[in-house]
Amino acid sequence: MNRREMLKQLATASAIRAAEALMPGVIFAAPPPNTGGKSMEWKKAPCRFCGTGCGLLIGIENGRAAAVKGDPASPVNKGLCCVKGYHSVMALYGADRFKTAFVRKDGKLTPVPVKEALDLVASQLKTTIAKSGKDSVAIYGSGQWTIPDGYVASKFFKGCIGTNNVEANARLCMASAVTGMMTTFGADEPMGCYEDIDHADVFVLWGNNMAEMHPVLFSRILERRQQKPDIKIIDLTTRWTRTSMAADKVMLFKPQTDLALLNAICHEIVRNGWVNSRFVERHVSLKAGKTGIGYGLEDKFAFTDEARAITFDELTKNLAGYTPEKVEALSGVPAKEIRYLASIYGDPKKKVVSYWCMGFNQHSRGTWVNNLIYNVHLLTGKISMPGNGPFSLTGQPSACGTVREVGTLTNRLPHGEVTNQQDREMAAKIWKVPVERIPAKPTYHTVEMFRALDRGEVQFLWIQVTNPMVSMPKLKRYRDAARKEGRFIVVSEVYPTPTSDIADVILPSAMWIEREGMFGNSERRTQHWDQLVQPPGEAMSDTWQLIEVARRMGFQKEFPYKPETHIREIWEEYRLFHHGPAHEMASYEELRKRPGVIWPFVNGKETKWRYHGAHDPAAQGNEHLFYGKPDKRAWLWFRPYEPPAESPDAEFPFWLNTGRVVEHWHTGSLTRRIPVLHQAVPRAYVELHPADAKRLNIRNGDGVRLTSRRGSLVLPALIDGRGRPAEGQVFVPFFDEKLLINEVTIDSFCPISKEPDYKKCAVKVERA
Ligand SMILES: Nc1nc2c(c(=O)[nH]1)N[C@H]1C(S)=C(S)[C@@H](COP(=O)(O)OP(=O)(O)OC[C@H]3O[C@@H](n4cnc5c(=O)[nH]c(N)nc54)[C@H](O)[C@@H]3O)O[C@H]1N2
Ligand SMILES: Nc1nc2c(c(=O)[nH]1)N[C@H]1C(S)=C(S)[C@@H](COP(=O)(O)OP(=O)(O)OC[C@H]3O[C@@H](n4cnc5c(=O)[nH]c(N)nc54)[C@H](O)[C@@H]3O)O[C@H]1N2
Numbered sequence: 056m057n058r059r060e061m062l063k064q065l066a067t068a069s070a071i072r073a074a075e076a077l078m079p080g081v082i083f084a085a086p087p088p089n090t091g092g093k094s095m096e097w098k099k100a101p102c103r104f105c106g107t108g109c110g111l112l113i114g115i116e117n118g119r120a121a122a123v124k125g126d127p128a129s130p131v132n133k134g135l136c137c138v139k140g141y142h143s144v145m146a147l148y149g150a151d152r153f154k155t156a157f158v159r160k161d162g163k164l165t166p167v168p169v170k171e172a173l174d175l176v177a178s179q180l181k182t183t184i185a186k187s188g189k190d191s192v193a194i195y196g197s198g199q200w201t202i203p204d205g206y207v208a209s210k211f212f213k214g215c216i217g218t219n220n221v222e223a224n225a226r227l228c229m230a231s232a233v234t235g236m237m238t239t240f241g242a243d244e245p246m247g248c249y250e251d252i253d254h255a256d257v258f259v260l261w262g263n264n265m266a267e268m269h270p271v272l273f274s275r276i277l278e279r280r281q282q283k284p285d286i287k288i289i290d291l292t293t294r295w296t297r298t299s300m301a302a303d304k305v306m307l308f309k310p311q312t313d314l315a316l317l318n319a320i321c322h323e324i325v326r327n328g329w330v331n332s333r334f335v336e337r338h339v340s341l342k343a344g345k346t347g348i349g350y351g352l353e354d355k356f357a358f359t360d361e362a363r364a365i366t367f368d369e370l371t372k373n374l375a376g377y378t379p380e381k382v383e384a385l386s387g388v389p390a391k392e393i394r395y396l397a398s399i400y401g402d403p404k405k406k407v408v409s410y411w412c413m414g415f416n417q418h419s420r421g422t423w424v425n426n427l428i429y430n431v432h433l434l435t436g437k438i439s440m441p442g443n444g445p446f447s448l449t450g451q452p453s454a455c456g457t458v459r460e461v462g463t464l465t466n467r468l469p470h471g472e473v474t475n476q477q478d479r480e481m482a483a484k485i486w487k488v489p490v491e492r493i494p495a496k497p498t499y500h501t502v503e504m505f506r507a508l509d510r511g512e513v514q515f516l517w518i519q520v521t522n523p524m525v526s527m528p529k530l531k532r533y534r535d536a537a538r539k540e541g542r543f544i545v546v547s548e549v550y551p552t553p554t555s556d557i558a559d560v561i562l563p564s565a566m567w568i569e570r571e572g573m574f575g576n577s578e579r580r581t582q583h584w585d586q587l588v589q590p591p592g593e594a595m596s597d598t599w600q601l602i603e604v605a606r607r608m609g610f611q612k613e614f615p616y617k618p619e620t621h622i623r624e625i626w627e628e629y630r631l632f633h634h635g636p637a638h639e640m641a642s643y644e645e646l647r648k649r650p651g652v653i654w655p656f657v658n659g660k661e662t663k664w665r666y667h668g669a670h671d672p673a674a675q676g677n678e679h680l681f682y683g684k685p686d687k688r689a690w691l692w693f694r695p696y697e698p699p700a701e702s703p704d705a706e707f708p709f710w711l712n713t714g715r716v717v718e719h720w721h722t723g724s725l726t727r728r729i730p731v732l733h734q735a736v737p738r739a740y741v742e743l744h745p746a747d748a749k750r751l752n753i754r755n756g757d758g759v760r761l762t763s764r765r766g767s768l769v770l771p772a773l774i775d776g777r778g779r780p781a782e783g784q785v786f787v788p789f790f791d792e793k794l795l796i797n798e799v800t801i802d803s804f805c806p807i808s809k810e811p812d813y814k815k816c817a818v819k820v821e822r823a
């Protein structure tokens with residue numbers, strides 16, 4: 056039997072497994088025995104779900120994590136918790152946890168001791184490199200990697216093997232936020248912090264569903280409004296959500312037209328003389344970049360932007376194309392509402408925080424739209440001060456801490472870029488490897504890495520803490536790629552998933568509080584936790600799996616850490632990369648003591664607002680100093696409106712938007728094993744506007760076929776459920792591995808960040 060036939064058979068097996076997944080008792084975690092909690096011991100750990108990063112107290116009893124409460128000492132959540140946090144420990148105890156390794160033998164995944172699997176992974180890495188070169192092996196990780204996981208992966212692949220084939224799912228999530236900040240400020244991560252909520256007068260949400268995706272943070276905003284009823288929440292969105300329900304004003308706009316709306320706001324700010332001229336003259340440089348930049352649909356797509364200095368007159372002229380009337384026609388938001396929004400940003404007496412998440416980042420012009428929100432705050436000087444600022448929300452618990460700060464992307468290093476000689480030298484020195492070992496050129500971003508797997512350039516792929524066979528766009532191509540002859544896939548996992556189904560080796564991982572680790576949340580807060588319980592069977596942390604394989608490949612000297620102290624040793628080594636007032640990190644001892652520490656942590660003090668002399672030592676006493684850029688200014692980029700890769704037409708007349716629900720985490724592998732969460736939303740569905748449903752003769756629960764140029768899927772209809780898409784649009788959550796909406800989505804991406812646009816493609820909608 057060849058690999059393809061074997062994997063076909065496996066598909067049937069996984070369908071059976073998927074059917075079992077719906078039956079309670081098969082996979083659900085059993086509740087802990089009720090002992091009245093008398094001998095419960097409470098230990099701190101950050102939540103392992105969203106980027107809010109709530110501090111939790113975990114109740115440990117008889118060696119089992121049995122209860123959760125919000126940590127009142129945590130400044131993030133002040134004792135609160137959401138439904139996922141409260142039930143999070145149940146995710147450890149699903150009956151089908153991987154307790155041993157599996158290796159494919161004669162086409163069948165066969166249990167083997169972990170030691171044997173690690174030997175095989177190392178020898179396969181060696182033979183692939185010998186046969187096809189260093190760039191034929193790759194690692195694909197996650198914003199749910201702990202900081203030590205990501206650090207060790209980067210050191211192993213970039214510093215020891217010598218390939219920049221290191222990527223992470225945060226490319227699908229935060230890449231546009233990174234390139235947005237890098238192009239505007241020359242430094243990554245938000246300047247403000249959650250304390251902004253306690254000072255702001257107006258919260259503008261740019262297409263993120265905070266009520267479901269950052270629920271505890273949203274509850275802090277609601278609490279603020281409760282106390283000060285003149286506080287306003289304005290929700291700009293393409294779909295009516297639970298967040299819209301709580302907002303004071305909702306502005307529904309057509310997909311992608313946020314680019315035009317933001318320019319219209321800037322147009323109004325300039326036209327009405329609301330520009331903070333003193334701030335702009337001192338702290339802002341005006342730029343324009345290339346236009347007509349493409350969509351990344353073709354293999355080996357390449358794009359490099361070029362910054363051109365422009366004058367204020369040129370900017371004003373460019374903005375003239377974005378009058379509220381013109382933008383009303385494009386976006387569907389009434390000119391009056393656009394003027395109202397501009398007046399809020401333009402009012403020097405109002406403190407405004409803007410929040411966004413995937414609506415901006417998963418966008419074929421993701422970098423541009425991030426630049427444009429900064430323009431609004433830069434023109435008005437509302438930035439880097441308590442209650443005033445743009446704030447990019449992170450999705451995963453450590454997309455910031457691990458992927459962005461450790462730099463587990465092909466182009467990054469723990470400090471800086473692989474293309475920069477000094478940054479490579481710093482890495483080589485700390486890693487104690489020859490500098491020539493670290494290649495100066497990035498290789499593949501995530502979509503291109505899977506395309507390279509398809510083409511056969513990448514032959515060995517190690518996947519950790521991510522489930523790409525559910526979460527990649529245009530899934531069929533990349534699943535077929537992974538199943539091709541001559542590909543070797545290693546999957547570190549905790550439960551069976553569509554990704555472990557296509558593995559040649561499965562390594563059982565120790566999860567979250569079964570090992571020691573650190574995460575870094577949206578507000579630059581690093582949080583440490585101790586190992587609190589034992590992992591099942593032979594399960595081993597992702598960090599230690601990497602170390603074991605690296606040592607088997609001859610890198611004992613580079614990975615000398617002791618099992619009992621390795622996290623401390625790795626942290627102190629990693630910390631050397633960020634030495635200095637712009638990024639100083641807390642010591643291991645400090646992290647263990649506190650409920651998280653915001654960096655830069657200078658002389659025992661957190662930096663809550665960067666680039667402002669009153670708060671940030673790196674600003675050297677200046678009122679503002681944007682020290683990330685060589686000219687010490689923030690760059691305001693004029694960026695035009697351009698349409699997405701695909702828009703509805705006669706054959707595919709609807710917009711498809713995809714996303715999440717509060718109960719489930721991403722691909723559902725964890726939350727489907729938690730009975731209360733799974734039972735609340737047991738399967739995926741397609742939301743329709745009632746008028747569209749009526750026209751198509753579709754009622755609640757009817758089967759609906761969605762078809763795009765890439766694939767087709769039948770889902771039950773949901774009309775006026777918790778969300779309501781605008782007319783001409785449909786919405787599908789992606790948590791359900793049996794109803795894979797990514798068979799339908801498009802793999803176009805922002806040419807600058809390379810982040811795919813999961814929020815829009817064109818589909819046909821029919822009653823099935
Ligand atoms: N419960 C739960 N919480 C989570 C997660 C989870 O899986 N479950 N995942 C976490 C992760 S990793 C992430 S990245 C975040 C995601 O958090 P969000 O971004 O808040 O959530 P999504 O459901 O991905 O996206 C929803 C929004 O996309 C907007 N949108 C669609 N098209 C456009 C457009 O053209 N422009 C703009 N501006 N907006 C548009 C819609 O208005 C919609 O409200 O959630 C995090 N929190
Ligand atoms: N259609 C559509 N697709 C999307 C998105 C969208 O909005 N729409 N959003 C994108 C975004 S923003 C994101 S962040 C991605 C998320 O997509 P993924 O990262 O693929 O989703 P997860 O379910 O978080 O996958 C994590 C996997 O790690 C496993 N796991 C849990 N703990 C551990 C551990 O300690 N060690 C190991 N080795 N494994 C562990 C879990 O069982 C799970 O299978 O999806 C992207 N895909």
Ligand code: SF4
Nearest residue numbers: 102104105109137140
């Ligand atoms: S809001 Fe996010 S971090 Fe907080 S408990 Fe819920 S899922 Fe966890």
Ligand SMILES: [Mo]
Nearest residue numbers: 227228450451
């Ligand atoms: Mo994400």
